[in-house]
Amino acid sequence: MPETPAEWKGWEEKRIQEEIISKQGISIRRRPPTGPPTHACGPFDFKLQNEGNTPRNILEEIVWNTEREVTEMKEKTPLGALHKALPAVDPPRDFIGALKARKAETGLPGLIAEVKKASPSKGVIQPDFDPVRIARGYERGGAACLSGSFENLKAIREAGVQCPLLCKEFIIDAWQLYYARIKGADAVLLIAAVLPDQDLLYMTKITKALKMAALVEVHNAVEMDRVLRLPGIQMIGINNRNLENFEVDITNTESLLQGVRSGIIREKEILVVAESGLSTPDDIALVQNAGVSAVLVGESLVKQDDPAAGIASLFGKDVSRAAQKNETIFV
Numbered sequence: 001m002p003e004t005p006a007e008w009k010g011w012e013e014k015r016i017q018e019e020i021i022s023k024q025g026i027s028i029r030r031r032p033p034t035g036p037p038t039h040a041c042g043p044f045d046f047k048l049q050n051e052g053n054t055p056r057n058i059l060e061e062i063v064w065n066t067e068r069e070v071t072e073m074k075e076k077t078p079l080g081a082l083h084k085a086l087p088a089v090d091p092p093r094d095f096i097g098a099l100k101a102r103k104a105e106t107g108l109p110g111l112i113a114e115v116k117k118a119s120p121s122k123g124v125i126q127p128d129f130d131p132v133r134i135a136r137g138y139e140r141g142g143a144a145c146l147s148g149s150f151e152n153l154k155a156i157r158e159a160g161v162q163c164p165l166l167c168k169e170f171i172i173d174a175w176q177l178y179y180a181r182i183k184g185a186d187a188v189l190l191i192a193a194v195l196p197d198q199d200l201l202y203m204t205k206i207t208k209a210l211k212m213a214a215l216v217e218v219h220n221a222v223e224m225d226r227v228l229r230l231p232g233i234q235m236i237g238i239n240n241r242n243l244e245n246f247e248v249d250i251t252n253t254e255s256l257l258q259g260v261r262s263g264i265i266r267e268k269e270i271l272v273v274a275e276s277g278l279s280t281p282d283d284i285a286l287v288q289n290a291g292v293s294a295v296l297v298g299e300s301l302v303k304q305d306d307p308a309a310g311i312a313s314l315f316g317k318d319v320s321r322a323a324q325k326n327e328t329i330f331v
């Protein structure tokens with residue numbers, strides 16, 4: 001129990017924070033509650049598993065690792081250095097505009113194609129991983145936007161790919177928003193299962209100040225309703241993957257868009273993106289009929305040797321810009 005007034009104050013603040021987090025249905029703890037998952041025991045060289053401090057699921061483990069990584073990255077490149085570097089970076093591209101424009105051109109949801117070698121649930125998906133080759137293929141095949149990690153984004157932008165870029169890192173600290181911009185991001189992913197409302201609001205404001213877009217990701221009805229109550233949200237991603245057990249159910253998109261929610265989304269002019277588990281034209285039709293304007297697709301595309309052909313088979317037709325031009329000429 002706390003003893004000094006300062007300890008009591010810290011204890012009280014932590015309790016209030018925990019109350020807010022549990023009210024908002026946030027299942028992911030930002031850091032181990034009382035220290036690292038294992039601790040040394042006595043003078044001997046062995047460790048005891050500290051059960052309470054073991055991550056409860058893979059997302060929690062990722063968040064705890066990210067917390068350590070970000071602390072180290074901030075030491076190497078403090079916020080002041082990022083501020084100084086900002087003016088030399090190319091201005092952000094219009095991420096939401098690109099998705100809407102592709103949808104208007106093709107009649108199909110705008111595609112955010114994910115550049116990734118591996119995923120937490122499947123491990124390595126594309127052993128012959130060359131981010132620039134894949135990004136060029138996606139652009140040629142008709143993707144509106146691309147997504148990837150800090151390092152992949154930088155390589156893709158420097159190679160001259162024009163599509164707007166989504167930073168698909170696990171964001172837990174506002175510092176990462178500046179870092180993403182420096183690496184060429186035009187949009188960032190904010191996960192409602194990880195970030196309480198206060199953080200979502202603060203981070204969406206910084207994202208806007210940096211002239212980027214925020215894709216706020218939800219997995220369930222509680223998160224969706226929380227995010228719909230927040231002001232200033234322009235884009236919501238509905239993830240069809242259950243974060244606890246990795247099971248994918250693409251009807252999650254449809255379920256979360258039913259009832260009054262679709263009215264609120266229309267009224268607030270929020271662009272909705274369906275995420276995870278999409279691999280066929282039928283899947284695309286299902287989420288499009290549910291009301292989404294864009295899709296985020298990773299595994300089913302990245303595992304193909306020809307990413308452009310992968311996009312055509314995902315949509316059941318050639319949605320490349322070249323095909324679109326020909327259609328316009330011959331109509």
Ligand SMILES: O=C(O)c1ccccc1NCC(=O)[C@H](O)[C@H](O)COP(=O)(O)O
Pocket residue numbers: 058059114119120121122239241243246275276277278296297298299300
């Ligand atoms: O993909 C995973 O295994 C995963 C596990 C835990 C947290 C997040 C995870 N993925 C992030 C994503 O959102 C997907 O990469 C994205 O929606 C694309 O999904 P897919 O088309 O199924 O690769």
